[in-house]
Amino acid sequence: MATTGFSMATREVNGSGMAALLAAGIGSMAMGAAVLLNEAGILVAPTLYAPAGGVSGRTTLATIVWLVAWAVLHNRWKAREIAPGRVGALTLILVALGLLGTFPPVWALFG
Amino acid sequence: MLFSERSIWTMLHGIGLGGAALLGLGAALFYLYAARSPSDSTGPAARSGAFAGITVGTAVTLWLAVIVGTYVIFPPYRATPPPGVSDLSEFPRAMLLAAPGTAWLHAFAMESKEHMPWIASMLTTAVAFVAVRYRSKMLQDPSLRRLSMALLAVAFALVSFVSVMGMFVNKVAPLD
Numbered sequence: 001m002a003t004t005g006f007s008m009a010t011r012e013v014n015g016s017g018m019a020a021l022l023a024a025g026i027g028s029m030a031m032g033a034a035v036l037l038n039e040a041g042i043l044v045a046p047t048l049y050a051p052a053g054g055v056s057g058r059t060t061l062a063t064i065v066w067l068v069a070w071a072v073l074h075n076r077w078k079a080r081e082i083a084p085g086r087v088g089a090l091t092l093i094l095v096a097l098g099l100l101g102t103f104p105p106v107w108a109l110f111g
Numbered sequence: 112m113l114f115s116e117r118s119i120w121t122m123l124h125g126i127g128l129g130g131a132a133l134l135g136l137g138a139a140l141f142y143l144y145a146a147r148s149p150s151d152s153t154g155p156a157a158r159s160g161a162f163a164g165i166t167v168g169t170a171v172t173l174w175l176a177v178i179v180g181t182y183v184i185f186p187p188y189r190a191t192p193p194p195g196v197s198d199l200s201e202f203p204r205a206m207l208l209a210a211p212g213t214a215w216l217h218a219f220a221m222e223s224k225e226h227m228p229w230i231a232s233m234l235t236t237a238v239a240f241v242a243v244r245y246r247s248k249m250l251q252d253p254s255l256r257r258l259s260m261a262l263l264a265v266a267f268a269l270v271s272f273v274s275v276m277g278m279f280v281n282k283v284a285p286l287d
Contacts, residue, residue: 012245012248014245014252014254014255016240016244017240017241017244017245017249017255020237020240020241020244021237021238021241021258021259021262023237024233024234024236024237024262027230027233028230028233028234031226031229031230031233032226035226049182049186051186051189051190052181052182052185052186052189053185053189055181055185055225055226056181056182058226059177059181059225059226059229062229063229063233066233070237084254084255084258085254088254088257088258088261091258091262092258092261095230095234095262095265098230099227099230099265099269102223102226102227102230103223104218104219104222104223105219
């Protein structure tokens with residue numbers, strides 16, 4: 001990922017913020033992927049709460065992916081100034097793909 | 112009793128938490144939009160505290176809405192009726208799927224509601240973190256502000272969409 005190097009100055013770097021925003025994109029993508037893979041019968045997340053059915057497993061899985069991605073990115077970028085253009089674009093692309101995966105008419109293409 | 116327990120949970124989920132989240136997202140978007148203008152007489156430092164409070168409150172509200180929706184409201188909605196039951200009013204999903212004219216309310220509306228709000232919660236939480244972490248810098252930094260605004264706009268659109276879908280479902284097959 002593009003960075004502008006370690007900040008040696010006292011000004012606040014944007015790494016923590018960019019990590020949070022990109023992680024949200026990754027979490028969105030994970031949600032869409034979990035739903036699509038489930039609909040295609042490739043990967044069925046375990047049901048964690050039977051009365052709620054499979055949605056409990058899919059949403060928990062995506063939430064874990066989001067939090068792990070956030071922790072990893074935060075740890076790597078917290079002291080860096082990150083070039084916002086590419087990270088922003090990647091975040092929006094991941095969010096869009098994640099939303100497509102959760103949109104029921106798309107499931108018919110994979111089901 | 113005027114309202115059943117299930118009905119009260121549904122109102123808390125949709126009107127209380129969902130409505131509050133929409134208001135919070137709208138207010139947060141307005142804050143970011145207003146921060147574009149350098150002629151705003153209110154200082155960024157003063158506005159950033161309020162903005163952080165709004166986004167954190169909205170994120171918490173959204174998480175409560177999705178957790179209540181998934182673990183309190185969805186189970187009775189999707190309950191399978193016992194064999195031989197002809198009155199499906201206690202089983203909303205089965206009732207919707209029983210008629211071709213209303214089946215889309217489950218296949219499209221409710222299926223969308225199962226996952227999309229979780230994405231809105233993640234996006235809003237990320238912006239709330241940025242707002243708390245960076246305070247006035249977030250409002251002054253164009254890249255952070257623009258990306259946060261885009262994610263909040265997506266979250267607002269998602270919550271609006273699932274709210275309308277929820278109204279449709281609850282109108283035809285309410286959890287009474």
